[in-house]
Amino acid sequence: MAEKPAATAAPHSPPAASTAQEGQAKVKAGVVKMDDIARMAGVSKSTVSRALSGSPLVNEETRVRIQALVESHSYRVDTRAQGLRKGQTRTIAVVIPLLHEHDQPISDPFFLELLGHIADAVADHGYDLLLSKIGPGRASGMTDLVDTGRVDGLIAIGQSTAHLGLEQLAARNLPLVVWGAQLADQHYVTVGSDNRAGAERAVSHLIAQGRRRIVFLGQRSVPEMRLRHDGYVAALEAAGITPDPALDVPTRFASAAALTAMRSLLCGGASFDAVFACSDVIAISAIRALQDQGLTVPEDVAVVGYDDIQMAAFYNPALTTVRQDTATGGRLLVDLLFAQIAGRSARSVMLPTELVVRASSGTVSGTTPPAPR
Template identity: 40%
Template sequence: MGKTRKNPDKAKDGGERQTVRTLADLGKIAGVTAGTVSRALAGNSLVNRATRERIEALAREYDFRPNQIASKLRRQKTGVVGVIIPLGHDRNQQISDTFFMTLLGHLADELTEYGYDLMLRRVIPDQDEDWLDRFIRSGMIDGVVVIGQSDQFDRIEDVANGYLPMVVWGNHQEGQRHCVVGTDNRLGGKLAAENLVSAGATSLAFLGDTQPIEFAARFGGAKDVAARMGVTIRALPTHLSADRMGGEIARHLRKIQGEVDGIFAATDAIAVACLKELREHDIDVPGEMKIVGFDDLPIARQTVPPLTTVRQDIAAGAKGLVDLLMRRLGGEDTESLILPPHLIIRETV
C-alpha cells in the first residue's frame, strides 16, 4: 500500500491547523510578543536560547517564512525608530496634547509588530536649526517618523534629498520630495464649512493658527466653500498650548459676538475649549452658535453636546507611517499616502 499523504492544514491532534501569516500570529502560539518573535528569528542574543529555539521550531512547524521586510529587519542597526515632533509654530504646545498621544499610541503598537522600539523627541527648531539632521546622524535610530511639518517644510525637504528612511505625518503638496502620510486637509476644511453653511450659518470663523501647513490647508478648503456659498469667513489665530488657548478663545468670542454664527475649529481640542467658553456665557449650541471640529478624537463623543467633527483616521495613518517606513528601510522609494476625511455629524451643528 502507498503512503497516505498528510494534510498540511490539519494539526497534530486532528483539528484544523492554525494559519500563521504574521509575527503576531506566531507570537500568540509561542506565548510571546511579536517583537520577541522578530528578535528570535533574527538570532538576537537578547532572546534566551531556549525561547529562540522554541520559536524557530514553531516557525518550521507552521512553515512560517518571514517576508522580505522581516529579512531586512534582521540586518537592522539599532532596532529603534526615532519619532520627532517639531514645534516651530507653537513652542508652548506639549506632547501631552490629545492628538499627539493618540497618534503616538497607535505608532508604538505598529512598531512593536515589527520588533522596533520608539525613541521620542520634541524639538523647538529656532533653538536647534540642525534638529533633524543631528537626530538622523546620531547613530541611535534606523529611521525616523516626523509628526507634523509645522513651519519646517523646507528643512524636511532638504533632508529628504539624501535620506530615504523618513516618513512624515502631514499635508501633501504636489511636487514635494518627502514622503507623507496624512489626511486630505483641504477637503476636510470644505466638508466642515459646507456642513456649517448647510445648517444655516451665515458668517464663519476659523479658530487656529494658519501658519502650519495642515491648518492652512483646512482654512483654505473652508475659504473655497465660503466664497462659493456666499458667506464670510475670518481666521482668528489660536494657539494649541493649554495655557494660552482658553484666554484667546474667550477674547475671540467677545470679538465676534453677534457677528459670527458658525465656528470651524482647526482641532477638536480648540472646539472643546470653545464649547466650554460658550457654555460659561450661556450661548446655546447649536441654536446660537454652530461648531465643527477636526480630528474626531475620543473626547469628541463626550462633550456636551457631542461634537460634530471631521474625522481623520489616526489608526490607519499610524499603520501607513510604519508600513511605508519599513519599505523605505528595505530600500524602496515609496509614494505618499493621502487618507480621505469623513464628516462625523453629532449635535453641535
C-alpha cells in the same frame, strides 16, 4: 614458582556520549547562548543563525531540531547584537516639530492616538521607539538623531515650520515619513488626511444648518491648517458668502491659547453664529469660552472640530467633527518608513476624511436658523 594472579577484567566503560549530549551537559543554569544551542544541536553557530533566520540553506530536519532546542531552553535571539553587526540600531524615532515652545504638548489627545498606532506597528517589526519633541528653530535636532547613530529612521508628526529641515533630511536619502500635508515642492514622503476636503465638508455642513457667519479658528502658518483654511474659504464662496477677515482668528493648538483667542473675539463684539475649529482641542476650548459668556451651543453658536478624538463623542454637547483615520495612518507611516529602510521606494498617501455629525453643530437643514450674533 608462584602463579601470577589472574588478570582482572577492566570495568565496563559506557559508550562515548553523543555530541549533542555533551553539549547539553555543558549548559549551566543561566542565560542560554547561541553557542550552547549549536553544541546541543551538533552544528555550527552559523547554522543555528541561518536556521533561526529561515535560511533555505539549512535542511528541514536540522531546522526542526534547532527550533526544538530553542523552545525547550527559552533561548531568545539578541536582536540588538544582530542590529549592531548589520549597522542597525533597531530603533525608530518619532519626532514632533513644534511651531511654538508651548504649543500642542505630546499629551495632546490626537498625538497620543496616532502615536499609539505607530508604536503598535513599530513593535510588530521588532523595533523600539524613541520619542522626541523638536522646538522651534531646532530642526537640526532631527538630523542629529540619525547622524549620531541613535535611530534607523524618522517619523515626524506634523510639519509645523520644519518643512526646510525635512527637505534637508530627504535630500540626504535618510529614511523619513511625515504625517502632514502634501506640498507642491516637497521631496519627502507624507501620510495625511485630505485637509481641504475635510474642512470644506465641515463648513458646508454648517451652512446647511443655516449658519452664515462662520469663524475660522486655527493657525494658517501650519501647512495642514492652511489647507483647512482653503477648504473653509471654498465652502463659503460656493454658498455665495464672502469670507470676513474679522472672523479669521489665528490660534495655537494649546487649549489655553485657543481659549484666549476665542475670548478676545467675543470681547471684540464680532457677529457670528458658528465656529469651525482646526482641532477638537481648539473646538472644546471655543465651547468653554462661549459658555462662559452665557451662550449655548448649538442654539446660539454651532461648533465643528477636527480629528474626532475620543473625548469628542462624550463632551457636552457631543462634538461634530472631521474624523481622521489614525489607525490606517499610523500603520502606513511605519510601513512606508520600513520600505525606505529596506531600500525600496515609497510614495505619499492622502487618506479620506469623514464628517461625524453630533449635537454641537445644531439641527438638521430645513429648520429655522438662529439669528446671527
